[in-house]
Amino acid sequence: MGTLIFTIKRLAYLILLLFGVATCVFFISKMVPGDAVSAYLSPRSLANPDIVAAFKEKWGLNDSLWVQYLNYMTNLVKLDLGVSIRTGNPVVEELGRSYPATMELAFFSILFASIMGILFGIVSATKRNSFIDQWLRAISVTGVSIPSFWFAIIVLFIFYSKLGWAPGIGRLSLRVSPPEHISGMYVLDGLLTGNIIAVKDALAHLILPAIVLGSFTMGLITRTTRSSLLETLSSDYIRTARAKGLTDRGIMVVHAFGNAAIPVLTVIGVGFGNLLGGMVVVEKIFAWPGVGQFAYQSVLGLDFPAIIGVSLLIAVNYAVINLIIDLLYGVIDPRVRVSR
Amino acid sequence: MKKKGLLLTCVLLVLSIASISAKGDAEPASEQAAMNAPLVIAIEPDYFTFDPGYAYELYAPMVIGVVYDNLFEFTSGAAAPMPQLAESYTVSDDGLVYTFKLRKDAAFVSGNSVTATDVKFSFDRAINLKSNASALLDGVVSIDVIDDNTVSITLGKADSAFISKTTSTAYAVLDSAVVIEHGGVSDASAAQTDSAQNYLDHQSAGSGPYTLKSFTADDKLVMVRNENYWGDLPAFETIIIQDMPDENAQLLAVKAGDIDIAFNLSSDQLSQLDSIEGVQIISSTTMTMGFIMMHSDPEIGMQVSDPYVQKAIRYAVNYKELQTLIGAGTITPESFIQVGFIGSKDPIDPASQTDLTKAKDMLSKSAYPDGFSIDFRVCDLAPEGIPLTLIAEKIKSDLEKIDISINIVQETWGGGFGDAYRNRTVGFTAMYWGPDYNDPNTQLAFLPGQYVGLRAGWTADMNPALAAMYDTIVAETDNNVRTGFIEDVVTETGEDSPFIVYAQYPKYIAASSMLKGVEYSNLYRLDLAEISK
């Protein structure tokens, strides 16, 4: 019951949040020194007042600010995010197209980050202050410190250009046709339709961007796993267990990890939220047709319907992930359920 | 023990993903390559629509050109437009009414034959959409269907470039029945009511050798051969144009044989292809020109409005080094009529144009003999892959030599620069320009009193004789006479205008040497239907 009320409260708050995000971007968009006119009309068209007037009318730029805002919000309630000025297609459609690509990449990089991060963290904590611990800590700090745009260029240069181990950019090799569209995530769709060629090719293309994108989160997870494990390992109940004669360090770590899972889970969630924002650069370099690319192009063109759409999508993601994590806390550790 | 198990599982998982994927790229290529392989072109795209009523971007014509037919076309290498859907035409004595006879054998993909009604619908729609494309139909007053195969077009004023203009994508002929079915509107309400763009972006309704099969923005575009094409069938059944915004990726992909053509390479990359067998390089000169603009109104241009300062800058810029920077094949035209257009002159010798002594001399005659410091606004665009900011850095270093210190102000095109440029309040900048249609008349916008000229504060009364050349040239339908007039414009403006054309940009394309007929043609396209193995 408590969980249900909590969830409802959070969803109500989410709507408030989206409303705020939409309002903010809308007013930022009106602070632009010019308007979309100069970004989208050619020099020759700009010289033609008829065309300028028609453009302004079409995009509702003639109405007063409040009318524009009201129209926008009314449409938003109807889940109509408007039409991208740049592509001329509905923003919802553009996001529907690019979101699966981004989610697929995000999923694999979180997978990479979690596996490696937790592994490194456990090893680091159990071998505290050993040589290997120092190395793993150095790796995790490097992971959070490495500029992803630079890392992306370097791995492409080494593994694609010089060694030829990795396939190039994009989601699939050019001559491999994508699997039948079900979710838009190629690996999943390929598995569902039994298109193994596409699955293999899609996985091959995911490796480099997933590592580049996941390195930051991997560093965070390593750190968190290490420190929370150390904390629980020195805590009372482990000491009690030890006093009772439990000596196998391995079992102890597993016990301790159950307790350390909450902070790790938080970091994974935060990392997932960050990923979606950090996509911009990685998708640009790997020519990944996802939300990040779409956002990048939209910002460059000051295509505000699109920018608002992307911001809302990512804000929803952020909020939903936080909600899921909070709910998972309850599952993992019943003690937190009520207090939250 | 459990810990080791966990560790082992993780390692295995990572390894298995890695091993599956390592194999992944080799297999499919060999399995599918044997089939009739598509032509794969990598491009840094600038397009997002293939509706001829909206498309305006430089690279859209490469696609629209093979999907739709026009009344006239520019085939590669041709100096003058050749008839395509038109069989013949006549012009009234006053040059206002063009009557076109259409060929009878042309048909759309749908099977409908191309008629005068389609021409009228397409042109009316292009005008009434009031889009970027519409600007190219400025001056068209009415389109009248005489009979199924005859259409007449009435202009408001005689236009010596009209036939050239009809080759541009805005004049593409659409299948009116299909477009109407998908929401197309051609009457005056089109700008608000037409809803065919979405259809035309993903499919097509033309009579060209290819049809659009799919287009995904930021990903790729697929065209398939129109098996019922009324002309000669092209060699490739399928053409894929893959978005690859990074030129390095294009280079690597063409080296690896993943793509057949890399469309956007830079000069500095070419040396990497020297030792690669199986790749041919096509270098050409584009019609893109870069220019420095110095506003002639002292309020806006400040120091650079001084004619002596303008001359000093003209002699101080190091054209030779700019050519090196932009790449092999860069040329420096004398004025704003690009080399290659009728009436243009041979490119100037870049080394002799730079003369620091002369530049200092000119500066000493100006109101600022000891030099000055000024803002230089530059936007984030990169014509032919060379950022304007890089050009600005070079110019800054050149002008330092005559004690003009420029402070580079970086702006985005959409976030202010575009507006200021349009509103004629940019005092000192470097910009670029590509022709709207394949005729020197498009360049006359730089003349005093015309809209680009006015951006530099160059009003008609500052040089009435030169300003009057605009109407004279546009109205002159005898091409020989027109050529002479354009030559006069070049001579007049070579040394004396608020614009310094610093370069006409080159273009480099790399293609598999198996391919024949890969040729860059104006404006900004490959003739995709001409490419074969």
Place this chain on the structure above:
Amino acid sequence: MKKFLNLFRTNLFLAMGIIICAVWIITAVFANQLAPQDPLAQDISIRLQAPGGDHWFGTDSLGRDVFSRVIAGAKISIFAGLITVVSAAVIGSIYGGIAGYAGGIIDDVMMRFAEMVLAFPALILAMTIGAVLGSSLYNTLFALVIVAWPTYARIMRSVVISIKENDYIESSRAIGSSNMRILIHQILPNAIGSVLILATLDIGNQILFFSTLSFLGLGTPPPDPEWGSMISAGMKNFNSWWISTFPGLGILTMAVGANFIGDGVRDILDPKLRKNFN
């Protein structure tokens, strides 16, 4: 000195971080003296030369010395990291302090707003602000601060709330201290530690974030050398790998140094607070 050597034994990473950052700060301060060549001097005739000879890190597409530009670029990166963190910490702390101290509906509204900013995709928000304002160093820093302050607000608020409950605040209120007095004399000194930990951990991130923005074309206008924009200029040409590799190493080492210090400071100041900052 002895203490520092001791630090090496007890906290290797902190010591290394201090050394790395010290080297970079010294480099930045004495950039003009250390750079062997003028970082702005162009020479087209020697463009794109590989590392070696006069040019340890090679030359870029305008024939400028990459080594000198990397050195000069340190100044802007360090400046950007510090300014952003200090401004965000001050703004965020004041904001969070007020919210936490006021409590009730004011707290609710203020923190909801802060969370909204956090929910924004940071890079997209910063890019939009940059695109709207035009790219200059200060506009970019402004965008960074806008994105960065809410984290500080959150930390400050939670610290203030926990201190507020403490007895000694109650007692000072009982002896009639004004709210302002309590805030300044009691709460601030207690909260400063937490903010400091976050701030040191944050510097590396902000340096990264700033370079990402300038990589995307929103940063210092040319020709001033900046690491992020140097990388973006260099990635046009893999063959001239040196143009982007060395500034990349600059960002990496600087961020690693800052993170080492951040970790170390956290361990020293309050090991128990650890989990709040992961």
